[in-house]
Amino acid sequence: MTKTQKASIIKRKFLLHYGQAKTELKYSNLYELLVAVMLSAQCTDKRVNLITPALFANFPTISHLACADIQEVKLLIKSCSFFNNKANHLIAMAKQVMENFNGEIPHTQNELKSLSGVGQKTANVVLIEYFGENFMAVDTHVFRVSHRLGLTRAKTTQKTEEDLVKLFKDHLHALHQGFVLFGRYVCKAVNPNCQDCFVQEFCTTTKSFKPQ
CATH class of the missing domain: 1.10.1670.10 (Helix-hairpin-Helix base-excision DNA repair enzymes (C-terminal))
Structure with a gap:
């Protein structure tokens, strides 16, 4: 054979x-999915699902996250692996979306990969899960x-x-x-x-x- x-x-x-x-990450929109996938790098989905409710309650939209205080974000995700780097990437990503994409999370692999903390795997997971793309x-x-x-x-x-x-x-x-x-x-x-x-x-x- x-x-x-x-x-x-x-x-x-x-x-x-x-x-x-489908993914076991819990989310209700594209913004929440992207954040959850970014947090899931070298961290379990179970742990991410424990973290995100409070995070999304405090920062319900990409614009809220773009204006977030770094220490507050770190406190909310501190039980996640590499939380210091991830907090920096999350805020930087949100600012890029606001400045470069008019507040709308992009829908293509290359555009997603242009965001802070978003590599090819993260971009592909988002496109697979949210759009059913062939990646x-x-x-x-x-x-x-x-x-x-x-x-x-x-x-x-x-x-x-x-x-x-x-x-x-x-x-x-x-x-x-x-x-x-x-x-x-x-x-x-x-x-x-x-x-x-x-x-x-x-x-x-x-x-x-x-x-x-």
């Missing part, structure tokens, strides 16, 4: 199990699952993303969400639930992979 044939079967199985999957975002879960299934041998998240896009081509938004949830609850880094795995026939190892 070729890698392309294997990828086709894996794709079909993931779309069957996770075709309607792949590679976090630790996607990286681990794709390597365990032998879909890529890439050392970085960027190259892994390129390999997965080339293999799968479409339905990337659903596959991203599926790989995240599968990696979070089944194909875990430690003690994976192999008995619940629906693609076990393609698993090459239970080694935990981390990007460089």
Whole structure:
């Protein structure tokens, strides 16, 4: 079986199990989603969901965040990893949206990436979740699952993303969400639930992979 044939079967199985999957981050609009995704870098969705209610109560819109006091933002997100840097990025991002995009969060990858603290993964996650765009975002879960299934041998998240896009081509938004949830609850880094795995026939190892 070729890698392309294997990828086709894996794709079909993931779309069957996770075709309607959505992020576990809680949000009610594009502004809240972008902030939540920025906070989620190297932090769990569960933790972010504990932080954001108070943050959004104090800063309900992008314009409020643009005028925020840095110390107040730090206090509200202090239980999040790298909260000092994230607070600076959040306020800088909000100011850029107000100044460069007339207060409207942009809808394209390149424009999102122009914002402080927004890299390609964050931009792609926002576009995947909010707009259903055909992008792949590679976090630790996607990286681990794709390597365990032998879909890529890439050392970085960027190259892994390129390999997965080339293999799968479409339905990337659903596959991203599926790989995240599968990696979070089944194909875990430690003690994976192999008995619940629906693609076990393609698993090459239970080694935990981390990007460089």
